[in-house]
Structure formats: structure tokens, C-alpha cells
Amino acid sequence: MAQSTETTDWVSRFADEVIEESERRAPGKPVVVASGLSPSGPIHLGNLREVMTPHLVADEIRRRGHQVRHLISWDDYDRYRKVPAGIAGVDESWAEHIGKPLTSVPAPAGSAYPNWAEHFKAAMVASLGELGVEFDGISQTAQYTAGVYRDQVLHAVTHRAEIDAILDQYRTKKAPAKQSQKPVDEAELEAAEGSGAASEDDGSSGAGSIGYFPYKPYCGNCEKDLTTVTAYDDDSTELTYSCTACGFSETVRLNEFNRGKLVWKVDWPMRWAYEGVIFEPSGVDHSSPGSSFQVGGQIVGIFGGKQPIGPMYAFVGITGMAKMSSSRGGVPTPADALRIMEPQLLRWLYARRRPNQSFKIAFDQEIQRLYDEWDKLDAKVAEGSALPADVAAHSRAVGTAGGELPRTARALPYRTLASVADITAGHEDQALRILSELDPSDPLTALDEARPRYDKAEAWINTHVPADQRTVVREQPDAELLKSLDEASQQSLRLLLDGLAEHWSLDGLTHLVYGVPKVQAGFPADATPKELPPEIKTAQRTFFALLYHLLVGRDTGPRLPTLLLAVGQERVRGLLGE
Numbered sequence: 001m002a003q004s005t006e007t008t009d010w011v012s013r014f015a016d017e018v019i020e021e022s023e024r025r026a027p028g029k030p031v032v033v034a035s036g037l038s039p040s041g042p043i044h045l046g047n048l049r050e051v052m053t054p055h056l057v058a059d060e061i062r063r064r065g066h067q068v069r070h071l072i073s074w075d076d077y078d079r080y081r082k083v084p085a086g087i088a089g090v091d092e093s094w095a096e097h098i099g100k101p102l103t104s105v106p107a108p109a110g111s112a113y114p115n116w117a118e119h120f121k122a123a124m125v126a127s128l129g130e131l132g133v134e135f136d137g138i139s140q141t142a143q144y145t146a147g148v149y150r151d152q153v154l155h156a157v158t159h160r161a162e163i164d165a166i167l168d169q170y171r172t173k174k175a176p177a178k179q180s181q182k183p184v185d186e187a188e189l190e191a192a193e194g195s196g197a198a199s200e201d202d203g204s205s206g207a208g209s210i211g212y213f214p215y216k217p218y219c220g221n222c223e224k225d226l227t228t229v230t231a232y233d234d235d236s237t238e239l240t241y242s243c244t245a246c247g248f249s250e251t252v253r254l255n256e257f258n259r260g261k262l263v264w265k266v267d268w269p270m271r272w273a274y275e276g277v278i279f280e281p282s283g284v285d286h287s288s289p290g291s292s293f294q295v296g297g298q299i300v301g302i303f304g305g306k307q308p309i310g311p312m313y314a315f316v317g318i319t320g321m322a323k324m325s326s327s328r329g330g331v332p333t334p335a336d337a338l339r340i341m342e343p344q345l346l347r348w349l350y351a352r353r354r355p356n357q358s359f360k361i362a363f364d365q366e367i368q369r370l371y372d373e374w375d376k377l378d379a380k381v382a383e384g385s386a387l388p389a390d391v392a393a394h395s396r397a398v399g400t401a402g403g404e405l406p407r408t409a410r411a412l413p414y415r416t417l418a419s420v421a422d423i424t425a426g427h428e429d430q431a432l433r434i435l436s437e438l439d440p441s442d443p444l445t446a447l448d449e450a451r452p453r454y455d456k457a458e459a460w461i462n463t464h465v466p467a468d469q470r471t472v473v474r475e476q477p478d479a480e481l482l483k484s485l486d487e488a489s490q491q492s493l494r495l496l497l498d499g500l501a502e503h504w505s506l507d508g509l510t511h512l513v514y515g516v517p518k519v520q521a522g523f524p525a526d527a528t529p530k531e532l533p534p535e536i537k538t539a540q541r542t543f544f545a546l547l548y549h550l551l552v553g554r555d556t557g558p559r560l561p562t563l564l565l566a567v568g569q570e571r572v573r574g575l576l577g578e
Helices: 010-025 047-063 092-097 116-130 140-145 150-158 160-172 186-194 264-275 292-303 334-340 343-351 366-383 388-398 414-424 428-436 453-464 479-484 487-499 506-520 535-552 560-567 569-575
Strands: 031-037 068-074 136-139 215-217 227-232 238-243 249-253 260-262 316-318 359-361
Touching (some): 010 047, 031 047, 047 116, 047 343, 047 388, 140 260, 150 160, 150 264, 150 292, 260 264, 334 453, 343 388, 414 428, 428 560, 560 569
Parallel strands (some): 068 136, 316 359
Antiparallel strands (some): 238 249
16 A cells, blocks of 8 residues: 655645545545536646546545545536637537537547547546546436436426525625735636536526526437426426427426436536535636535535535646637647646646646746756655655655556656757657767666657657747858957867867766856866856856857757757867867
């Protein structure tokens, strides 16, 4: 059995609370935590927090030797609301399916999956597998169409007046808007608007209806939910509805009818009671006054259940991008993140922040700094100098109660790998040559040793670095620039060239390129910044800019030691005028 991690982080505190509550409510039974995902479009990195928060808590409970079930309810029986932008194989003709269950909408053209919901669910399931997330998936289409919730549906309809009274408190008494000292976060507004479940019809009466009714039939003719219940008999459960989309009308017996579902604000608490959920987080849009989580806390009692422990989780952003919304095109998904980063790093980003803390995931240059930070933490944990909370977050990132996730054998710096992938442009033999020279005392012998991290860095270079920022080494020396150099610049190049052979490793070249300006100024090459005047930094920047111009024709580029290794000694000598 895996040992419990340090008990100083948010995950352990929630695990304590959830275990205690589970033993109070359902002693001797597995602890139940839950997530809900709607496959209405690409399931993005904001939605992933809906899964990672209970996953991390469930995994801590497993580490302590308890049985636990992590349910993921696929809300694939929700209505198709609108055609998301930017989906390959989808055009405006998909608008004709608005109002149907997601499982009745055709998948994007060319998809291998039978319907819309399965297409978007599959990508998320694959990503969760990479991330080591263990879960029990529940299709709400399967549950409703098989009549699994029939008793709950009939119970809700019987008690519709009580449900209506609870909902009516929030229809008539809207919470006053909170005053804020800072501008409204446009991203949060987008999230609330874009959340299908949050804005779901609560069953309020419409024109021609019989009053409040918590159940919505899907039309037997056009499959859409644009239906109105016009008659219902409690004794026989005979229900009559009409469809405003196609004009179809029929009478059915609700105790036999399986083509419909409870409205969201009733459906959610019904499932809490049915599954015995102890812990389920929810986003900001579900947690405001009068929202589905708060209202559900009262409705769940009608079904004989209790509201779960439900922390609110904050939004996840992307460096340089607006708040994610799956109805808009181009939102990064877990699969997009896993193409450029290892699962451990992505798990760590969710584990190290409390649910109510927002954070950003980097798809730009910031990913290199994040990886540097991760590698420093990895080293501190290995040497035993990391803080307890950091040790806990690291432990949750690298593995689960079931064991460690696969990892890169030689975890070379991500920025180095990215530079090598950039310079070599897909030539693996060249990449191996450079990487094997990073540390001559322990050379890399095969590129596979640096995988999968190398592949992630290469994917980042190829997909997220603009073409005009890619590194292209000069074919010929810049004769004009070399001819124009003053004596000091020529001397700096000579010092570098004289030391190349002796310092041909990553550490050696780092020492050399930083040391040249020091030596020129009369200081030892290994003098520390405290021993040097401020002008040395200026001289270093000037020297670096000269090298970049001579090697790649720009002011900046990959780290110079990496660049020099990539170019190779012979070519460096030629480009620097030897």
C-alpha cells in the first residue's frame, strides 16, 4: 500500500473531512467523490479542474487504504445548445440539431465515433488515462434511456410543488450584486454565460403548460426538447406533451417512458442522493447565490440525500489567452497540454494550488520557466530539502496510489531540449550528437533516454513558436560584420575560440561565454557577480548580441552554450571568422 503524503496540503485536509463525513453517512461503504462533464464540445483545461480536484482527494483517500469511487458523470443526455466555433468537420448545418440530446447529434465529419458526445468524450478519456486518473464513467444517456432513474423521476414529479417552492425563493429574491473595488473579470462572465448546466431551464411553466414540471421530454418525432407538458395525471402517470419545433404531440405513461430527463437543478441533487456523493466541487458559476449548487442543497433532501462537501474551484487560464469557453474555437484541451508537457507537470499545476486559487497554464515561453521550477523542486525533493507542502504536491504529481507515472529517464532541461529541437529541425541524429555532448562525463547514448520530454519540447517548438522566432543558423559567415569589428570585439572572439575545445560541454561553454567579458576586463573567469562592477553585465550583453548576430543573424536566440553545441565546433569557428 502506498504511504500517505505529508498532511499539510489542501488535498489532505479535504481527505480528512471527506473520510469523516463518509463514515458518518455511509459507514463501511466506499467513499464516493464525483465530477460532471458535458461533452458539448472540446473538454478544455478549465473543465479538467472539475476532474483533478476530486481525483487528487480520492487518490489521497486510496493512499490511506480506504475504498473510494470517483464517478465521472458524462452529461451526454444534455441538450445540444449551439454549434461551437472552430471545430474541424463541423459547419452551420449542425444548427438543425440544436435541442437534441448530445448523443443524438452526428459527430464531426470524418470522426471515428458514432455521435457528437462520444467524439468529444473519447479525447478526454485518453488524456485522463495519460494523467493516471482512475474513474467510473456514467453515461447519463444510458441511465435515463434504460429507466435507471425512473423512481427518482416519478418522485420528483410527485413532489413538484415542493421543488417549485424552493426554486421560487430564488426567482423572486435575486441576490444584490456585490460591489467590487476591481473591474469585473470579463473571463468569469464568459464562463457563466458559456456553462450550459448553469443556465439550464429549471422547469418553470411556459405558455400552454400545466404549471411547474421538473421533467422535460425529448420529442418522439424530431428528438428535440422544445416540448411543453400540457397534461399530467398523478394516479396513472399519463403525460401529454406537445413540441413547438415540429408540432408533434403524444400521450405517454411516465412510469414506462424513458425519452426525457429531469431539468438540471433537479437532476444534479437527485444524482447526489442516488449515488451517495460525499465530495463534488463546482465552478464559480455553479456556486453563486441562487445557483444550482446552492439550490441543490435544499432539493437533495426531497430525494432523501445530503449535499456533498463542495468546494468552489476557480478558473484556469492560459498564458496570453482569454478565459476558456468550449463554445468558442481554439480552446486548449488536456490533449493539447499533454502534447507539450509531461503528465507530471500538468498534474503538479493542479495539485499545488488550492481549488479556490486561479492559475494559468503556459503555452508560450513561460513553459520553460515552469519546467525550470519543476526540475528545481524535483531536485529538492530528492535531496530532502523541500518544504512539506511542496513534497506533497510533488508526490501527487509524479504518481498515484497505484504507483508512479512513466517518466523521462534523463530529465534534461526543457529549454535545452527545445533549443536543440529548434536548431536541428527534426534531424534526430543531430539532436543526439548535441545532447550527447552536454555532459561528456555521462553522455546521452540514445535519444529515447530523453523521451518523452524531448518529444514534448519538440512539439512545443513546432506548434507554439512563431516561424519568425525559429532559429536558423547562418550558412555563410557575415563577412561585412566581421570586417567592421573593433579590436576589443575581435579579442573577445579570439578568447572564445581559443577556449572552445577545452570547454566543449554545456557547463564548460556556459563558463566560457560568461567568462570572456570578465577576462577582457582583467578579472578571473570564475569571478562572482559580487566581485564585479556593474559594467561587466553590459559587456556580457554586448558580447552575447555579437555572437547571436554572427551565428543566427539576430539579437537573441537559444541559450548560447546550447546554440554553440548545436552548431558544432568546426562550423562555429567558420562563422566566427577563424
